[in-house]
Amino acid sequence: MLIGLISDIHANVYGLQAAIRAIQKAKADLIICAGDIVGYYPFVNETIDLLKQEKVFCIKGNHDAILIGEQIVEKSRWHDYMLDYTVKVIKQDNFNWLRKLPLFLDLKLKGLSIEVYHGSPWALLTEYIYPDHNNFQRFSSLTAVDYVILGHTHWPLFYQINKVTIVNPGSCGQPRDYKPGACYALLSTEKRQVSFHRVSYDIERVIDKLQTLKFNQKFIDILQRTH
Numbered sequence: 054m055l056i057g058l059i060s061d062i063h064a065n066v067y068g069l070q071a072a073i074r075a076i077q078k079a080k081a082d083l084i085i086c087a088g089d090i091v092g093y094y095p096f097v098n099e100t101i102d103l104l105k106q107e108k109v110f111c112i113k114g115n116h117d118a119i120l121i122g123e124q125i126v127e128k129s130r131w132h133d134y135m136l137d138y139t140v141k142v143i144k145q146d147n148f149n150w151l152r153k154l155p156l157f158l159d160l161k162l163k164g165l166s167i168e169v170y171h172g173s174p175w176a177l178l179t180e181y182i183y184p185d186h187n188n189f190q191r192f193s194s195l196t197a198v199d200y201v202i203l204g205h206t207h208w209p210l211f212y213q214i215n216k217v218t219i220v221n222p223g224s225c226g227q228p229r230d231y232k233p234g235a236c237y238a239l240l241s242t243e244k245r246q247v248s249f250h251r252v253s254y255d256i257e258r259v260i261d262k263l264q265t266l267k268f269n270q271k272f273i274d275i276l277q278r279t280h
């Protein structure tokens with residue numbers, strides 16, 4: 054079985070489309086998203102409609118939880134995440150769909166145990182596990198788990214400790230590792246291998262739309278930055 058892994062779409066439907074197309078071309082059997090479906094970018098309903106259409110297995114990220122009122126943040130952060138726009142445009146059925154998403158997934162597939170968290174198993178929505186994390190040792194306590202899939206940092210990550218493999222596919226909507234494009238990963242359950250990929254898409258087209266809608270310039274710049 055081949056599993057496509059994506060995360061941190063942030064309503065950038067163009068990045069999502071590019072990642073999904075590439076994953077489908079690789080003939081993946083299913084796609085898992087590690088949260089942060091909304092926030093930052095404006096294509097809220099297009100993103101959720103595509104996730105529904107392609108039957109992507111999703112969990113909530115912190116931005117999703119904030120939008121639906123499950124996590125409370127100060128008003129300045131709500132504005133910064135562009136959630137005023139999101140809450141204005143989101144269709145009721147898409148809001149309800151977000152609300153019903155689980156906070157984590159515990160999957161048994163082809164004899165493998167795969168757990169999916171946005172932040173970490175210890176702080177589901179808030180902890181950042183970056184590639185230079187200083188306490189991967191903690192993951193070795195998850196003795197019954199083969200793969201832990203994470204999101205939240207927008208940085209791809211691969212780390213093995215004892216029997217556990219920790220994977221963050223990176224962000225398909227807003228990578229922060231200075232390499233433009235849409236990140237995704239592929240997990241082969243037979244080979245027990247993970248490969249990391251990044252697919253280019255028409256970022257100019259996204260930026261045109263963001264500028265027309267007067268979206269925050271820093272979220273425009275981050276899509277293109279290389280240093």
Ligand SMILES: [Fe+2]
Nearest residue numbers: 061089114205
């Ligand atoms: Fe995110």
